[in-house]
Amino acid sequence: MSLIVQKFGGTSVADSQKILAAARKAIRAQQQGYHVVMVVSAMGKNTDLLIDLANQITDHPSAREMDMLLSTGEQVSVSLMAMAIQSLGHNAVSLTGAQIGIRTDSSHTKARIKSISTERVQRLLDAGNIVIAAGFQGIDEDFNITTLGRGGSDTTAVALAAVLKAELCEIYTDVDGVYTTDPRALPEARHLNRISYDEMLELASLGAGVMHNRSIEFAKKFGTRIHVRSSLSDADGTLIGSLPESPDHPVCGAAVLKDEARITILGVPDRPGSSLDIFSRLAARNISVDMIVQNVGEQGKADISFTVPKGELAATLEAVEAAAEALGAVDVMHDDQVAKVSVVGLGMARQTGVADKMFHALAAASVNIQMITTSEIKISVLVARDEAHAALKAVHKAFDLDKEPPRNSVATSSADAAAALNAEEVISHLRGVDMEELVINDISLDESQARVTIHGVPDAPGVAAKVFDEVAAAGIFVDMIIQSFNGIADEASLSFTVPKDKFDESLRVADKLTAEFDCQAVTSSPDIAKLSVSGVGLRSHTDVAIRSFRSLGEADINVEMINTSEVRLNVVVDGKRGTTALAQLQRAFADVLR
Ligand code: ASP
Ligand code: MG
DSSP: OOOOEEEEOGGSSSSSSHHHHHHHHHHHHHTTOEEEEEEEEEEEEEHHOOOOHHHOOOOSHHHHHHHHHHHHHHHHHHHHHHHHHHHTOOOOEEEEEHHHEEEEOOOOOOOOEEEEEEHHHHHHHHOEEEEEETEEEOTTTOOOOEEOOOTTTTHHHHHEEEEEEOEEEEEEESSSBBSOTTTOOOOTTOOOEEEEEHHHHHHHHTTOSSSOOHHHHHHHHHTTTEEEEEEEOOOOOOEEEOOOOTTOOOOOEEEEEEEEOOOOOOOOOTTTHHHHHHHHHHTTTOOOOOOEEEEEEEEEEEEEEEEEEGGHHHHHHHHHHHHHHHHTSEEEEEEEEEEEEEEGGGGEEETHHHHHHHHHHHHHOOOOOOOEEETTEEEEEEEGGHHHHHHHHHHHHHHTTTSSOOOOOOOOOOOHHHHHHHHHHHHHHHHTSSSSSOOOEEEEEEEEEEEHHHHEEEEEHHHHHHHHHHHHHHTOOOOOOEEEOOOSSTEEEEEEEEEGGGGGHHHHHHHHHHHHTTTTEEEEEEEEEEEEEEEOOOTTSSSSHHHHHHHHHHTOOOOOEEEEOOSSEEEEEGGHHHHHHHHHHHHGGGGGOO
């Protein structure tokens, strides 16, 4: 019999009427012939209330006791849900994470799922029950109660859907799906009927708060289809699944992260190991680093910039100042008045002009771009915080995201069927491996590109647009783009990679632009190697960049450029070191390469 998982978030079970409404939805699905597993969050703001209570007792509650406390929120709602179903004349059994057998590691308040046993749930379903699982919780090896982190019920739901091989995982919430951007920020945001796993992963990590990031990692890994929909209506929501890219619409969404801070370390000795030193110090403090921009140095010195959430600036500066001193860097600068604006879309990798279009839109809105990084499915720029809204609005419009979205049907595609078939294979493939373990599918080497860097580009609105107009006019397809802040007011460095056979042409364009803008210099390399590590969990497992830096450093290979996304890490090194770099990375990730 087909199985469906229905997850109800806190607002969807906030009072007894809502609990009864959710119960009716589950009963209806059962009457349509499904086995039904419900996953339920704590009622309303109960988790917040519990946290508040703990904080009234102590400023430093122990993580273990926090989990003991917070897990009670879900225990309240599952029992009430079971009573609701029973009162409507149907059979239901509620289960805690421990009773199901959701095994996690022991990192309290942010535990990762290792395994889930299906035997008891299956038995209860076969006996005609609706099974109601407490979201967000599990147990470690010693039977300590753990929780998965705020919003973790989504992850429970998708993980259960994966192991039970559900046909669909429905996420009932207070919004009717995923939008092209946050509709509270931009009223012209449009509802998306479909979105791919990779796009959703990027948008979720960019603060499109609809779903817990790790739940999408599960879905992608196991090919689980997700339907995010409103608990208040029967309207179709957004289907998250495999999706062929849309040639007419390379961009599916835009997002802004407002509370960012930029840190720049100037004059870092441009040699293997420097980045490793900096970023391992940050990892040791559990600081999640974003938007790393490392530009090719002049005279053996590089500038490294990155962003962190504004709230982590103080801790970051402490760590970075120590690193700068140890490395003999020239200076550390920071700016806490910045925001990151990104566009996401599967189709952009194979299209020219997506980045250029974004730069144009920003130029037309007189927004200055402070930093740029591009990856296969995402372009991010850093702008002043007070320009972030204008930037988002301009970009959203430039990609026609305010018009009727292209993906109009929630109908299943053949790609979904393929993904579902794949689930079986993935499960057997992953047997014996923790469910939320990092998975690397591919490590590849691209030796077809060259690099051009223009140093001392004016840091003013419209410059990036102009540069990439010229480049496009010369028929050159640009792959990676990195613009960094180089410490001098009103100046930036702009690097981009191009096909080798367009190298001379690209240099000519760069020289012309340098003369026109009175830039300092052009440096270049006719022969670079781009290495890409792709998989699932690249950012939730924060050590991926560090592992890469370490393995390349061991072979004395210098990283010239880097960018990271949820699904891929790209590094550029000297072309002569490409094969060695590939071998190093393969060795570094051998344990998680599947
Ligand atoms: N109740 C937990 C929270 O509020 C888990 C969840 O709602 O997903 O974070
Ligand atoms: Mg929630």
